[in-house]
Amino acid sequence: MSSTAQAVHYEEHHQGWFERWFMSTNHKDIGTLYLSFSFLMLFVGGSFAMLIRAELFEPGMQLMQPYFFNELTSMHGLVMIFGVIMPSFVGLANWMIPMQIGAPDMALPRLNNLSFWILPFAFVLLLSTFFMPGGAPAAGWTMYPPLVLQGGESIAFMIFAIHLMGISSILGSINIIATILNLRAPGLDLLKMPMFCWSWLITSFLVIAVMPVLAGAVTMMLFDRFFGTNFFNAAAGGDPVMYQHVFWFFGHPEVYIMILPAFGIISEIVPTFSRKPLFGYKAMVYAIACIAFLSFIVWSHHMFTVGLPLGAEVFFMFSTMLIAVPTGVKIFNWVATMWRGSLSFEVPMLWAIAFIVLFSIGGFSGVMMALVPADFQYNQTYFIVAHFHYVLVGGALFSIIGAVYYWLPKWSGHMYSNFWSKLHFWSSAISVNVLFFPQHFLGLAGMPRRIPDYNVAFADWNMVSSIGGFWFGATQLIFVGVVIHCVFFSKAKAASRVWEHAYGLEWTLPSPAPHHSFTVPPVIDDSQLAHGDISH
Amino acid sequence: MGAAAALGATLVSVAAFANPHPWQINLTKGVTPVSHQIWDLHMAAFYVCVALGVIVFGAMFIAIIRFRRSRGAVAETWSHNTVMEVCWTIVPVLILIGLATPATILTREMYNATDSQMTVKVTGYQWLWRYDYISYDGKPITKVPTIYSRLAWNSNAARQLGSDISPWSIVDKQTGYHDYLLNVTHPLVIPAGVKVRFLITGGDVIHGWGVPDFGVKKDAIPGIMNDAWAKVEQPGIYRGQCYVLCGQDHSAMPIVIKVLPKTAFNTWLATQENAATLDKAARTAEVTPSKPAPTKG
Numbered sequence: 001m002s003s004t005a006q007a008v009h010y011e012e013h014h015q016g017w018f019e020r021w022f023m024s025t026n027h028k029d030i031g032t033l034y035l036s037f038s039f040l041m042l043f044v045g046g047s048f049a050m051l052i053r054a055e056l057f058e059p060g061m062q063l064m065q066p067y068f069f070n071e072l073t074s075m076h077g078l079v080m081i082f083g084v085i086m087p088s089f090v091g092l093a094n095w096m097i098p099m100q101i102g103a104p105d106m107a108l109p110r111l112n113n114l115s116f117w118i119l120p121f122a123f124v125l126l127l128s129t130f131f132m133p134g135g136a137p138a139a140g141w142t143m144y145p146p147l148v149l150q151g152g153e154s155i156a157f158m159i160f161a162i163h164l165m166g167i168s169s170i171l172g173s174i175n176i177i178a179t180i181l182n183l184r185a186p187g188l189d190l191l192k193m194p195m196f197c198w199s200w201l202i203t204s205f206l207v208i209a210v211m212p213v214l215a216g217a218v219t220m221m222l223f224d225r226f227f228g229t230n231f232f233n234a235a236a237g238g239d240p241v242m243y244q245h246v247f248w249f250f251g252h253p254e255v256y257i258m259i260l261p262a263f264g265i266i267s268e269i270v271p272t273f274s275r276k277p278l279f280g281y282k283a284m285v286y287a288i289a290c291i292a293f294l295s296f297i298v299w300s301h302h303m304f305t306v307g308l309p310l311g312a313e314v315f316f317m318f319s320t321m322l323i324a325v326p327t328g329v330k331i332f333n334w335v336a337t338m339w340r341g342s343l344s345f346e347v348p349m350l351w352a353i354a355f356i357v358l359f360s361i362g363g364f365s366g367v368m369m370a371l372v373p374a375d376f377q378y379n380q381t382y383f384i385v386a387h388f389h390y391v392l393v394g395g396a397l398f399s400i401i402g403a404v405y406y407w408l409p410k411w412s413g414h415m416y417s418n419f420w421s422k423l424h425f426w427s428s429a430i431s432v433n434v435l436f437f438p439q440h441f442l443g444l445a446g447m448p449r450r451i452p453d454y455n456v457a458f459a460d461w462n463m464v465s466s467i468g469g470f471w472f473g474a475t476q477l478i479f480v481g482v483v484i485h486c487v488f489f490s491k492a493k494a495a496s497r498v499w500e501h502a503y504g505l506e507w508t509l510p511s512p513a514p515h516h517s518f519t520v521p522p523v524i525d526d527s528q529l530a531h532g533d534i535s536h
Numbered sequence: 537m538g539a540a541a542a543l544g545a546t547l548v549s550v551a552a553f554a555n556p557h558p559w560q561i562n563l564t565k566g567v568t569p570v571s572h573q574i575w576d577l578h579m580a581a582f583y584v585c586v587a588l589g590v591i592v593f594g595a596m597f598i599a600i601i602r603f604r605r606s607r608g609a610v611a612e613t614w615s616h617n618t619v620m621e622v623c624w625t626i627v628p629v630l631i632l633i634g635l636a637t638p639a640t641i642l643t644r645e646m647y648n649a650t651d652s653q654m655t656v657k658v659t660g661y662q663w664l665w666r667y668d669y670i671s672y673d674g675k676p677i678t679k680v681p682t683i684y685s686r687l688a689w690n691s692n693a694a695r696q697l698g699s700d701i702s703p704w705s706i707v708d709k710q711t712g713y714h715d716y717l718l719n720v721t722h723p724l725v726i727p728a729g730v731k732v733r734f735l736i737t738g739g740d741v742i743h744g745w746g747v748p749d750f751g752v753k754k755d756a757i758p759g760i761m762n763d764a765w766a767k768v769e770q771p772g773i774y775r776g777q778c779y780v781l782c783g784q785d786h787s788a789m790p791i792v793i794k795v796l797p798k799t800a801f802n803t804w805l806a807t808q809e810n811a812a813t814l815d816k817a818a819r820t821a822e823v824t825p826s827k828p829a830p831t832k833g
Contacts, residue, residue, distance in 0.1 A: 059704075070783070275605070278615060305755050313647075337615075364585035371581055448744075448779045453717060457560065457714065
């Protein structure tokens with residue numbers, strides 16, 4: 001590593017504040033923008049969730065009209081999916097992929113600027129619908145017609161916002177593919193890449209494949225609502241179920257768009273703190289590819305009760321259950337990585353372990369839901385709500401927080417508070433279960449999802465769940481404090497190799513990482529790569 | 537009258553057990569052969585998940601306890617074990633086939649609505665259910681009036697924002713069941729021990745007609761006629777809800793089904809038909825007092 005030669009290039013570029021944060025084409029600054037934006041959105045979507053849980057605290061309507069409740073559930077879903085999980089993964093990709101593959105920056109820096117700056121406008125449009133006549137869209141994040149078409153004209157804003165988000169994530173994905181395929185340092189073969197890069201390479205293809213499908217679905221909806229077409233209008237020969245097929249053909253790969261990068265992150269963190277190479281690196285890559293392929297042929301398991309023919313029910317049951325196999329391989333491999341390692345439990349590792357447990361629980365309920373007859377009982381109940389929150393909060397969000405704790409010292413050059421970050425972890429890990437586990441019980445008892453009011457038989461578990469919800473929500477304020485303290489106030493300097501056994505090119509750069517990552521391609525030493533053993 | 541009261545009491549005890557109850561944590565076994573089989577499948581899948589959870593989390597727990605650096609554990613360097621990898625690929629496949637096979641058989645059964653002895657059409661509207669009796673015992677039912685089943689008025693009053701009525705005060709007088717948001721003005725009435733086929737559709741937006749105790753749930757979609765069936769073993773009062781978001785009062789269109797013993801149902805049906813005939817005669821007489829009866833043929 002010719003660190004002296006590179007030191008020349010490590011000087012900071014001098015830019016004004018406005019130029020740096022609004023006109024940046026730098027992958028790190030744009031990554032920071034993505035992460036800050038999604039952090040803000042986490043609290044916007046989270047505040048909707050707090051209102052939802054407050055109304056559900058006890059039976060009867062206390063705080064709002066039912067229609068406003070429906071606006072909240074719809075916007076909570078849209079904001080959390082498109083405003084939090086997806087942009088934060090893109091932000092992590094922006095920061096880490098060039099550093100992990102030995103590149104100076106992303107391949108298409110101006111495109112990078114564009115793909116980020118579309119997002120704030122998309123969300124201003126989306127959130128402004130709350131203040132429009134007729135209110136925000138209130139048909140759920142899935143936006144099923146004909147119900148959604150009953151909404152006010154604000155649905156045009158929602159549709160346009162979704163188009164923008166789609167464009168943003170497609171551009172981001174093109175950039176990631178271009179970066180990974182073109183800017184890898186000499187000698188860094190695809191099968192030597194860190195798992196995080198692999199997971200994002202595959203995710204990018206999913207994004208490019210399915211975002212246009214969503215755009216098509218919502219455009220048909222736009223035409224139905226404003227231009228007199230009848231794609232989904234049964235009275236004129238249209239088919240409301242067609243929307244669901246098109247939507248879920250997007251929607252199921254979307255689910256994996258929100259979890260594959262998490263697999264990558266966990267595959268980085270677990271070997272580091274196990275001080276042992278990742279178990280079955282190639283199997284992990286193939287498992288991700290396999291899950292990505294299968295994600296295209298399982299969509300109708302979201303629609304088991306719409307009246308599909310028997311053959312379709314059985315096909316989608318089997319294809320869905322098949323996904324459990326590569327997913328199981330990943331979980332077994334993480335556990336095998338820990339087996340006979342030398343484990344320590346720094347904060348990122350705690351989040352990774354919690355991820356494995358919570359994601360597995362979400363996976364278990366997923367397998368139960370794949371069984372068609374059982375799904376007739378679970379479908380559209382709180383069991384579903386519990387399932388996808390285990391996967392998206394306990395899974396995706398926990399992995400993102402774990403990633404922030406893993407790489408924040410590299411980004412900021414400072415260590416964060418050990419006490420407060422551990423408090424954040426333990427408080428989150430306990431409260432997330434108080435919040436979501438009782439929702440399994442509610443669902444099994446038959447409580448439908450998306451209702452603002454319920455029978456008194458559901459009162460007890462709802463109250464428990466709401467208490468967990470407020471607790472989990474308040475806990476995230478600790479996260480804000482830890483991050484702000486670390487970035488602006490922490491005195492503890494971070495070393496280049498922040499974690500003792502952290503391998504990979506990003507740890508060869510100083511902390512904080514220089515403005516341009518590798519202006520001279522690094523020399524690849526196989527033994528220093530993240531997953532260590534790549535000879536098999 | 538006494539017999540009716542006794543019957544009512546029996547219905548109560550059964551129904552109270554089947555309907556959602558406080559701190560309930562598991563699926564209802566239900567009251568149809570299909571719902572029993574679903575329950576068995578659900579429990580089988582649950583136990584498989586518990587077993588896998590014990591294995592995976594157990595291994596992780598042991599690793600966390602035994603292989604800590606603070607206990608002086610030294611990391612090994614291997615990262616492959618072909619035998620293990622083949623095992624944990626093949627074994628899950630076998631387990632999944634073991635679960636999916638009975639599920640496939642049961643799905644076939646749930647899709648087989650042939651030989652049903654009664655047909656009821658269910659239409660979802662914003663925000664009520666409409667029930668039309670189509671046929672029973674091979675004969676069309678023409679005289680039983682359509683049932684419009686909307687949220688009962690006491691629940692409706694209590695659910696309004698700012699109402700001072702406690703949801704806990706809404707109690708079914710006969711059964712003592714706290715039926716807030718689970719009671720209707722006019723329940724659907726069907727016979728026990730008869731395979732009843734439900735034709736399910738939507739009148740405006742998509743609704744979802746689901747009764748957990750029957751193991752039945754189907755979306756009520758405009759322009760599409762879905763079907764489901766149930767052969768209820770025990771008379772009683774069974775409750776369900778709309779399961780697909782259908783607008784502001786989605787939570788306020790419950791389903792209540794009164795299942796009567798077959799003979800009691802036949803009596804009820806005859807009463808309805810008679811009442812409808814008398815009613816129609818009365819209305820015809822009122823509306824057209826002076827007109828001569830239209831000549832037939």
